[in-house]
Amino acid sequence: MRGAGKNPEEVIRGRGITVGFGDRLILDNLDIDVYRGEILGVVGASGTGKSVLLRTILGLQPMRAGEVEVLGVPYSDAAPAARSAVDRRLGVLFQHGALFSSLTVLQNVQVPMREHLRLSPRLMDELARLKIELVGLAPDAADKMPSELSGGMIKRAGLARALALDPDIVFLDEPTSGLDPIGAADFDALIETLRDTLGLTVFMVTHDLDSLYTACDRIAVLGDRRVLIEGTMGDMMAFNHPWVQQYFRGTRARRLGA
Amino acid sequence: MRWVDLVKVEARIAPLKAARPGDGRGSQSARVSVTETGGQLSRSSTGGVARLVAGGVWTIATADRLEPSIDEAVNTLRGTVEIDLGSIVQIDTAGAWLITRLERELSARGVSVSLVSASENARRLLEALAPAERDVPPPPETIGVVQELLEAVGRTMVRSWEDLKSGLGILGGVVRGLSIGLRHPRRMRFTSIIFHMEQTGLRAVPIIALMSFLIGAIIAQQSAYQLAYFGADIFVVDLVGILVLRELGVLLTAIMVAGRSGSAFTAEIGSMKMREEIDALSVIGLDPLHVLILPRLIALILVLPLLTFIADVCALAGGGMMSWAYLGLPPDTFITRLRDAVALNTLFVGLIKAPFMALIIGIVAAAEGLRVAGSAESLGTHTTSSVVKSIFMVIVVDGIFAMYFAAVRY
Numbered sequence: 169m170r171g172a173g174k175n176p177e178e179v180i181r182g183r184g185i186t187v188g189f190g191d192r193l194i195l196d197n198l199d200i201d202v203y204r205g206e207i208l209g210v211v212g213a214s215g216t217g218k219s220v221l222l223r224t225i226l227g228l229q230p231m232r233a234g235e236v237e238v239l240g241v242p243y244s245d246a247a248p249a250a251r252s253a254v255d256r257r258l259g260v261l262f263q264h265g266a267l268f269s270s271l272t273v274l275q276n277v278q279v280p281m282r283e284h285l286r287l288s289p290r291l292m293d294e295l296a297r298l299k300i301e302l303v304g305l306a307p308d309a310a311d312k313m314p315s316e317l318s319g320g321m322i323k324r325a326g327l328a329r330a331l332a333l334d335p336d337i338v339f340l341d342e343p344t345s346g347l348d349p350i351g352a353a354d355f356d357a358l359i360e361t362l363r364d365t366l367g368l369t370v371f372m373v374t375h376d377l378d379s380l381y382t383a384c385d386r387i388a389v390l391g392d393r394r395v396l397i398e399g400t401m402g403d404m405m406a407f408n409h410p411w412v413q414q415y416f417r418g419t420r421a422r423r424l425g426a
Numbered sequence: 427m428r429w430v431d432l433v434k435v436e437a438r439i440a441p442l443k444a445a446r447p448g449d450g451r452g453s454q455s456a457r458v459s460v461t462e463t464g465g466q467l468s469r470s471s472t473g474g475v476a477r478l479v480a481g482g483v484w485t486i487a488t489a490d491r492l493e494p495s496i497d498e499a500v501n502t503l504r505g506t507v508e509i510d511l512g513s514i515v516q517i518d519t520a521g522a523w524l525i526t527r528l529e530r531e532l533s534a535r536g537v538s539v540s541l542v543s544a545s546e547n548a549r550r551l552l553e554a555l556a557p558a559e560r561d562v563p564p565p566p567e568t569i570g571v572v573q574e575l576l577e578a579v580g581r582t583m584v585r586s587w588e589d590l591k592s593g594l595g596i597l598g599g600v601v602r603g604l605s606i607g608l609r610h611p612r613r614m615r616f617t618s619i620i621f622h623m624e625q626t627g628l629r630a631v632p633i634i635a636l637m638s639f640l641i642g643a644i645i646a647q648q649s650a651y652q653l654a655y656f657g658a659d660i661f662v663v664d665l666v667g668i669l670v671l672r673e674l675g676v677l678l679t680a681i682m683v684a685g686r687s688g689s690a691f692t693a694e695i696g697s698m699k700m701r702e703e704i705d706a707l708s709v710i711g712l713d714p715l716h717v718l719i720l721p722r723l724i725a726l727i728l729v730l731p732l733l734t735f736i737a738d739v740c741a742l743a744g745g746g747m748m749s750w751a752y753l754g755l756p757p758d759t760f761i762t763r764l765r766d767a768v769a770l771n772t773l774f775v776g777l778i779k780a781p782f783m784a785l786i787i788g789i790v791a792a793a794e795g796l797r798v799a800g801s802a803e804s805l806g807t808h809t810t811s812s813v814v815k816s817i818f819m820v821i822v823v824d825g826i827f828a829m830y831f832a833a834v835r836y
Contacts (some may be wrong), residue, residue, distance in 0.1 A: 269800060269801035269802050269803065270801050270802065270803035285486060285487065285489075286490050287486075287493075288490065288493055291489060291490070291493055291520075291524075294523060294527070295519070295520055295523060298519060298523055301557075302554070313800070313801065314800070314801070315799060315800025315801055316800075331519075334485065334486055334519055334520065361554075364550075365550050365554045366518070366519065366551075
């Protein structure tokens with residue numbers, strides 16, 4: 169585990185998370201911990217509730233039972249004011265970017281700054297352009313509308329917006345899906361660089377084995393409505409569960425390992 | 427609760443408990459407290475070298491208070507400047523940017539600048555920002571009000587021309603689709619047509635019946651009062667009958683359908699356009715005009731005359747009820763009088779207009795839907811303009827018909 173000391177600090181602590189739709193339980197009594205400064209990859213077969221878990225931690229999805237603590241604040245039942253104070257220390261990159269389609273990229277990045285802080289227009293422009301450059305977009309992308317961007321650029325612009333307030337934790341929902349392998353590798357490298365320079369903690373839902381190999385410090389596998397196993401890549405290889413075995417030692421994985 | 431309200435700018439107590447992002451990794455401090463202390467930039471000078479000491483919290487939350495002191499330093503300091511970063515307790519990209527900006531602007535004015543005793547974290551952030559763009563690109567040129575107005579007028583003219591062209595294009599496509607459909611009835615999408623007839627026709631019956639009933643009643647009540655002055659109350663029947671059958675029945679129905687179904691067509695076709703569903707249809711080898719627009723248009727053309735007829739009947743019923751209530755005119759007398767007042771052609775004048783209005787509503791809605799671009803805002807704009815344009819066109823066409831029928835004395 170890179171970056172974490174002997175006694176790592178938990179920035180997210182979920183206990184007994186239970187979520188269901190109708191009479192179907194998606195997550196049942198699930199526990200999860202995320203430590204400061206790590207990149208946690210969450211994997212699982214389609215429909216095992218990876219995105220649901222992310223949405224639940226963010227409070228976008230009501231829980232039937234359980235509690236979530238984010239940055240030491242009992243987030244799931246915090247008062248709106250306390251929650252908003254935590255919110256501005258989180259950044260989220262949604263799967264499809266979720267850029268506001270009627271605003272330019274620059275304005276998108278400025279939305280959190282405008283809402284939470286009082287900054288001079290000049291400083292706001294500079295900081296937004298800085299973030300846009302930091303995520304590897306060309307300076308002229310700042311004045312484009314989201315509909316004019318390619319898939320990879322939308323992800324980067326979404327990340328720039330997530331980083332607008334220098335968050336402590338960044339949530340990424342399938343950040344490399346829909347990117348070409350080179351673009352995906354670039355994105356992984358970008359996440360790592362940002363983690364190192366900005367000291368981010370990253371919670372990443374992914375399907376991408378490359379990302380898991382190169383970027384993630386720790387992996388949590390979802391299955392059977394709970395976390396099957398969490399640990400390093402080595403732990404995954406050693407774990408005896410048919411899906412985990414197939415996922416990490418299947419043909420695609422072996423090609424990577426070779 | 428605003429973050430900046432909590433910021434005490436001059437507080438010099440270093441918030442040692444607040445972990446810094448970055449070097450806070452592995453630290454044990456729990457970041458529960460949201461209280462921040464401010465940052466400051468103090469100045470001293472020793473032997474001709476100006477010293478700037480940055481201290482406290484340099485983050486995005488304190489940036490707005492730090493910016494003026496940065497600008498002031500840039501405007502007043504000359505010669506040699508040393509910036510001491512040693513007493514910064516917390517820094518993020520915003521703070522690092524302010525220091526970068528200070529350094530750059532001083533250098534640009536010929537000041538020799540050196541940064542000293544930066545923490546490892548600060549240095550890493552400063553290095554990450556080093557390649558950042560030096561100049562903000564100039565804002566786009568602004569133009570005068572007059573020019574803007576002229577441009578808007580010009581753009582509207584061009585757009586109206588494009589509207590006409592795309593409307594005619596759709597009309598042409600629909601006619602072609604119909605002719606194909608007549609030769610090969612199997613290629614007509616009857617299921618789809620029936621579905622849209624239910625959506626735009628059957629489901630609109632209650633609201634249109636109620637609206638027409640009330641309109642008929644209101645006209646009868648108002649005219650009963652006015653005509654009573656001349657002792658001509660019996661002519662209420664003529665007035666209601668002719669006004670409703672010739673004009674109001676069809677006009678109000680068309681307006682209601684434009685608002686109810688025209689907007690739905692635009693939104694449906696527009697969101698399909700946004701999600702590339704229209705492109706998917708073309709690639710599969712289906713003509714979107716044939717699959718999406720033709721069934722809706724045919725359904726509308728079939729259904730609007732029927733709705734108009736229902737509206738006519740309900741409005742007459744409303745008028746009859748009001749005449750009974752206010753004038754004591756029993757229903758059988760109302761009906762006898764109505765038979766004298768209106769002929770079959772009065773009804774037809776109204777009904778003939780209905781299919782044309784349906785055509786206009788459908789074409790305007792489809793043209794606007796196909797013009798939706800990528801954003802949610804554009805969908806809203808086009809749905810609005812679809813309703814506004816089709817109601818306007820319906821009224822214009824009604825006027826043209828009125829002139830035509832007057833000319834041919836029908």
